[in-house]
Amino acid sequence: MVNGQKVNDYAISNDMVGFNQLLGDLKQVTKPQIIFEATGVYSRRLQAFLDMHELRYVMMNPLEAKRKTKDDLHQNKTDKLDALYLAKLQSEHPQRLAYVQSKEYQELMANNRIYEQASHDLITNKNRLHK
CATH class of the missing domain: 1.20.5 (Single alpha-helices involved in coiled-coils or other helix-helix interfaces)
Known part of the structure; x- marks a missing residue:
């Protein structure tokens, strides 16, 4: 999301190819705000990549994310919808950046x-x- 508007909508692979694709898009934005759920093994790769490139991010506990987005009648749980709701949450109510x-x-x-x-x-x- 940029200024509350959805801009790009795509899935990336959880590897260097996918992360480099994401990095290319992030470089197009001034002060990108990155938010994702802490999903253990799956999110650690992304976290390590972001740390390596010194990009700040919000890493949310999945239960906290669910609690904070439930007001949007988020009934169908898909990765695509989760990403959209997290982006909206960060855009409307910025969360605290993760401590590196x-x-x-x-x-x-x-x-x-x-x-x-x-x-x-x-x-x-x-x-x-x-x-």
């Missing part, structure tokens, strides 16, 4: 997840040996 953590902190968190998973796996395997 430092690369060091992101790396530390990723390494901590790996450590926690390895610790869990070790305990599980030790328990199997003792049975």
Whole structure:
């Protein structure tokens, strides 16, 4: 949306090809406002791409997005309609931009997840040996 008017309506693939297509369109707009739902694995790729290109964005919890858009009688849930309602929400009631953590902190968190998973796996395997 630009000034409350829908401009482009298309789907992108969740990979570099799709993200580069999106980046090309974003470069045509002054101060783009990007909003999307935090959908775990699927949104992390987009988030990493936006961070890499230093683009600010709003990443909404899906339940919060549903609550904030329910007033629009959003009954048919499709990705296309979700995107439109999120764009309208950001245009009419701007949401707070996501806090971008430092690369060091992101790396530390990723390494901590790996450590926690390895610790869990070790305990599980030790328990199997003792049975």
